Amino acid sequence: MSKNQPSQETLRGLFYSPLASRPADDATGQSAHSQEPALPRKRMGTSFDYYSIIDDAKKEAKKLGEEAAHELEKASAKAQSATGTIALYSPKYYAACTFGGTLACGLTHTAVTPLDLVKVRRQVDPGLYKSNIQGWSMIYRKEGLRGIFTGWGPTFFGYSAQGAFKYGWYEFFKKTYSDLAGPEAAYKHKTWLYLSASASAEFLADIALCPFEAVKVRMQGALQNPYRGTFHGISSVLAKEGSAGLYKGLYPLWGRQIPYTMMKFASFETIVEMIYDRLPGQKNDYGKAAQTGVSFTAGYLAGILCAIVSHPADVMVSKLNANREPGEAFGAAMGRIYKDIGFMGLWNGLPVRIVMIGTLTGLQWMIYDYFKIFMGLPTTGGPAKTAQVEEAKLK
Numbered sequence: 001m002s003k004n005q006p007s008q009e010t011l012r013g014l015f016y017s018p019l020a021s022r023p024a025d026d027a028t029g030q031s032a033h034s035q036e037p038a039l040p041r042k043r044m045g046t047s048f049d050y051y052s053i054i055d056d057a058k059k060e061a062k063k064l065g066e067e068a069a070h071e072l073e074k075a076s077a078k079a080q081s082a083t084g085t086i087a088l089y090s091p092k093y094y095a096a097c098t099f100g101g102t103l104a105c106g107l108t109h110t111a112v113t114p115l116d117l118v119k120v121r122r123q124v125d126p127g128l129y130k131s132n133i134q135g136w137s138m139i140y141r142k143e144g145l146r147g148i149f150t151g152w153g154p155t156f157f158g159y160s161a162q163g164a165f166k167y168g169w170y171e172f173f174k175k176t177y178s179d180l181a182g183p184e185a186a187y188k189h190k191t192w193l194y195l196s197a198s199a200s201a202e203f204l205a206d207i208a209l210c211p212f213e214a215v216k217v218r219m220q221g222a223l224q225n226p227y228r229g230t231f232h233g234i235s236s237v238l239a240k241e242g243s244a245g246l247y248k249g250l251y252p253l254w255g256r257q258i259p260y261t262m263m264k265f266a267s268f269e270t271i272v273e274m275i276y277d278r279l280p281g282q283k284n285d286y287g288k289a290a291q292t293g294v295s296f297t298a299g300y301l302a303g304i305l306c307a308i309v310s311h312p313a314d315v316m317v318s319k320l321n322a323n324r325e326p327g328e329a330f331g332a333a334m335g336r337i338y339k340d341i342g343f344m345g346l347w348n349g350l351p352v353r354i355v356m357i358g359t360l361t362g363l364q365w366m367i368y369d370y371f372k373i374f375m376g377l378p379t380t381g382g383p384a385k386t387a388q389v390e391e392a393k394l395k
Contacts, residue, residue, distance in 0.1 A: 165205035218233065
């Protein structure tokens with residue numbers, strides 16, 4: 001070979017490929033062609049490498065998901081074994097629905113306390129914050145993370161109680177009114193059935209919610225929280241104003257919550273039925289994930305309607321609990337507040353409430369229906385189909 005011609009080793013060094021074979025290092029870590037220690041070669045990234053990483057992540061996620069589903073199945077089987085078979089519309093059934101409602105409302109409302117806090121303060125004083133982001137920023141700088149969750153205690157206790165009453169009594173009234181009407185009439189007038197059952201349930205649920213709502217609004221409406229906690233707030237109001245202080249917002253609460261719940265349940269049931277009517281197959285052909293997905297979608301859409309229908313009363317609840325004078329008549333307080341804020345003031349904070357209520361309602365129905373599945377019960381979605389109902393459907 002000519003002296004001016006490069007050796008094969010030199011060419012290999014110039015045109016090294018990561019896929020090419022390399023000389024084996026000796027036992028001491030020395031390169032076969034060098035007296036210096038072998039340096040680790042950096043592997044060049046390729047599309048194949050990235051796809052491989054993504055596939056590995058997908059496989060790991062699928063494995064974790066399957067393990068979680070398996071554990072939930074075991075827990076579900078254990079719970080069903082402990083409670084025994086739950087017959088529809090039995091005392092056990094209503095107890096399960098009551099507990100599911102407690103979870104659905106208590107957890108979700110507590111989770112969105114920061115949204116509720118800024119909404120209430122902007123309703124009480126529209127000029128306080130220019131935006132929700134500014135509100136959270138100012139509260140965080142002054143009070144930290146704890147300040148952003150001001151009012152979480154009465155929110156948790158109040159909406160847990162409200163959820164228990166609302167969902168448990170709704171199932172009871174829906175069955176009771178359906179039996180009174182008969183299968184054919186119940187199917188023909190099912191929307192009125194949902195509206196009547198949900199209104200009856202919410203009437204009772206608000207009695208349980210009202211004292212906690214009064215404390216929550218006072219905590220959130222004041223720039224300086226006047227109470228050390230939920231029950232300190234209740235005892236303080238009782239000592240100063242008596243039980244009337246805890247229930248002075250009951251009428252506007254009914255005005256807010258009853259239309260809200262009527263829209264929430266009736267529209268949810270209707271949207272669920274519409275979704276399944278447009279999907280191939282029957283509802284029972286779909287698994288747990290699909291059914292709870294339908295519940296979330298229908299719940300979110302129903303929540304948007306709920307927020308719009310109930311928002312003026314929501315503003316009034318905040319204003320009355322924050323600004324109503326001791327001994328002031330309900331009608332006089334309403335008139336004074338409306339004169340101050342006007343018609344447009346009744347819609348203050350609507351965009352953030354749409355986001356909050358839509359998310360809340362979707363998650364509530366998803367949690368509630370998943371808990372029903374967990375206990376071996378069918379998800380919510382209209383009256384049971386019977387021969388009389390099918391006959392009415394064809395007419």
